[in-house]
Amino acid sequence: MKAQGKASRPKADQFPLTVSQGGVSAKIYKSPRKVAGKVYDAFTLAYSLGGKRVRKAFADLAEAKGEAARVVGQIGQGSVGVAHLTGDERVGLQSALAKLARVSGNQNASVARLADIVEEFTSAVAVLPAGVGLLQAAEFYRDRNPAGLTTKTVAEVVDTFIADRRAGGCSEVHLRDLGVRLGRFKDSFQLVPINSLSAPQVQAYVYGLTHGHTGKASANRSKENSLRQIVSLFNFARRMKFVPAELALEISEIPAPKKQAASIEVFTAGEIAAILGAADTEIVPALAIAAFAGLRLAEVARLDWREVKLGEPAIVVSAANAKNRARRIVPLSGNLAAWLAPRVKPFGPVNPCADDDLGGALGDRFERAAARVGLVWRRNGLRHSAITYRVAVTKDVAACALEFGNSPAVIFSSYRALATEAEGKAWFDVRPPAAITANVIVLPAGRA
Helix, strand or coil: CCCCCCCCCCCCCCCCEEEEECCEEEEEEECCEEECCEEECCEEEEEEECCEEEEEEECCHHHHHHHHHHHHHHHHHHHHHHHCCCHHHHHHHHHHHHHHHHHHCHHHCCHHHHHHHHHHHHHHHHHCCCCCCHHHHHHHHHHHCCCCCCCCEHHHHHHHHHHHHHHCCCCHHHHHHHHHHHHHHHHHHCCCEHHHCCHHHHHHHHHCCECCCCCCECCHHHHHHHHHHHHHHHHHHHHCCCCCHHHHHHHHCCCCCCCCCCCCCCCCHHHHHHHHHHCCHHHHHHHHHHHHCCCCHHHHHCCEHHHEECCCCEEEECCCCCCCCCCEEEECCHHHHHHHHHHCCCCCECCCCCCCCCCHHHHHHHHHHHHHCCCCCCCCHHHHHHHHHHHHHHCCHHHHHHHHCCCHHHHHHHHCCCCCHHHHHHHCCCCCCHHHHCCCCCCCCCCC
16 A cells, blocks of 8 residues: 555646637736835736737736636637628728727727627616617716706705895795795705706605695695796706706606695684684784785785775785785775774784794684684685675676786686675674774774
8 A cells, every 4th residue: 555645735826827718818927016115916917909018907816817817708709700700791890990999099999899898788778778779878868967067956956046036036925935835845855966856756746745734735736836936946957057958848847736626615704703702812903804805814924004004995915915926905894994993003014923924823823713612724714705705795706806816717716606695795794892893983094
């Protein structure tokens, strides 16, 4: 029996290493480096490509070997393929290489580079939707990312847009509306680059809007108003080169939510009398104006006593405070004058809630007054009641449209024939208790 010998050791790599395939070879050289007094292994891969010598450095031998195998495989496949090409195929190949050279330079115009391009092309086509070509995808990317586009977040663009509208002389009412609607949009996307948003994202935001106090879905009319402001924002961003024109167009084509038939709910004369009787004294003037003059809640909230003219009698809604930015004069009914006379002031806000430009706090106090007498609040119920009963009494749609700041078409379709003349007269006959109006003298116009 022969004595068992020692186990043989694996043969060490002999440098330079040669990696060959299909007549193409590459060499790996060991080229240690000295850094801060320490010697580290390093390897250099060298091969010829397009008549030029190419060298690549690696810290790991396995990586160098892997790259060498990949390179010689690609070059070898190209060489074998070229050897079997027909004359026309060779001409086509040379033409392709010439076109590649014009784009990438002569140093990158090789058969191996063509192989890389084909691999990249097939990978891109695999992820594109059916029927969409690579050129079409490239054009889409170019259009969405044009040269010179400035990257801005949604928050930055909203702030810039509102500042631009203020500098352009827009009314405070319009600016407040922008601040509320676009403020919510800004809070939802904040640091997101505005040019990265898509029409489906914006549509989902608009359709998903909810009421701030109740959490219920916002009315479609409110959603439509928000969408209109967002479209204006993106058109501004397009002009400022913050978003491409294509994106602004896509946002403008988002369909507005389908308008729902408005639900007109009114209070009765007995109910408004009970609410006024239960209301805090300081909000009675604002509550009475909303109920009997039909001003919108935000208009009441911004009303000044100088615009309440008992002696004429009328209430002036200035263009700055009106929703549609159009001045109008609302007749002041006899019963409304009776409610206001004991509390009239020469000037100052009618709204006792500080810093309540949009009427949210004032509206909450109206609702609490109704709750005290067991009534469920009806959204916009005071304005709906005033218009409904005014139309019933006057039967003059055009005059009511001017008084309430609506179009005749809206008044006719939404408020006509909802109440009888008797119900209308009862509404405008709701007066304060006699003790409140005793010894009250209404001054002539200009002295109230």
